Amino acid sequence: xxxxxDESIRPRGRRWLLAVGLSAAAGLGVFxxxxxxxxxxxxxxxxxxxxxxxxxxxxxxxxxxxxTGRPVDLASFKGKMVLLNIWATWCPPCRQEMPSLDRLxxxxxxxxxxxxxxxxxxxxxxxxxxxxxxxxxxxxxxxxYLDADAAAIFTxxxxxxxxxxxxDRQGRELGRMSGTAEWDSPxxxxxxxxxxxxxxx
Numbered sequence: 001x002x003x004x005x006d007e008s009i010r011p012r013g014r015r016w017l018l019a020v021g022l023s024a025a026a027g028l029g030v031f032x033x034x035x036x037x038x039x040x041x042x043x044x045x046x047x048x049x050x051x052x053x054x055x056x057x058x059x060x061x062x063x064x065x066x067x068t069g070r071p072v073d074l075a076s077f078k079g080k081m082v083l084l085n086i087w088a089t090w091c092p093p094c095r096q097e098m099p100s101l102d103r104l105x106x107x108x109x110x111x112x113x114x115x116x117x118x119x120x121x122x123x124x125x126x127x128x129x130x131x132x133x134x135x136x137x138x139x140x141x142x143x144x145y146l147d148a149d150a151a152a153i154f155t156x157x158x159x160x161x162x163x164x165x166x167x168d169r170q171g172r173e174l175g176r177m178s179g180t181a182e183w184d185s186p187x188x189x190x191x192x193x194x195x196x197x198x199x200x201x
Contacts (some may be wrong), residue, residue, distance in 0.1 A: 088120050122149075126148050168199060
């Protein structure tokens with residue numbers, strides 16, 4: 001499932017309307033831009049639920065907030081493979097998916113790989129809502145990141161939440177998907193490990 005953007009939170013008014021309109025275009029155009037299940041490096045990614053890019057694609061930098069409210073650049077994760085999940089506490093599919101992302105971070109997280117769960121919750125209490133959700137669901141391995149202005153929706157051309165992007169060690173997009181997955185399934189973990197090995201060569 002893939003939740004549309006919450007119409008009740010509009011930090012930039014018309015920007016949210018634009019995001020909703022873009023989602024349809026993104027859905028129609030995704031297969032025109034993404035194809036192949038074997039990206040450069042030779043590792044098969046057929047077990048991944050992502051639609052892979054034929055070639056890695058550079059992304060514009062994105063500045064978000066960490067759990068203390070300090071700014072963090074997406075570029076600061078270069079050197080690691082990153083699974084970037086754009087989500088919100090008001091999105092039921094996102095909430096359902098979060099524990100599997102937490103377990104994936106527990107298994108693979110470290111110097112070579114990181115799951116970055118980026119919430120697009122808005123409002124003065126957004127960080128508190130995310131932290132409260134983590135506590136209530138026992139999310140222990142994911143760091144808190146917040147994009148209160150929903151810049152990721154536009155900068156990364158995500159039509160809604162959840163949207164997940166896989167980034168290589170240079171911060172380039174390898175693939176993406178809309179909707180949920182069981183990210184710690186043995187098949188996905190094995191495919192990510194193989195891709196990590198290929199990226200290290």
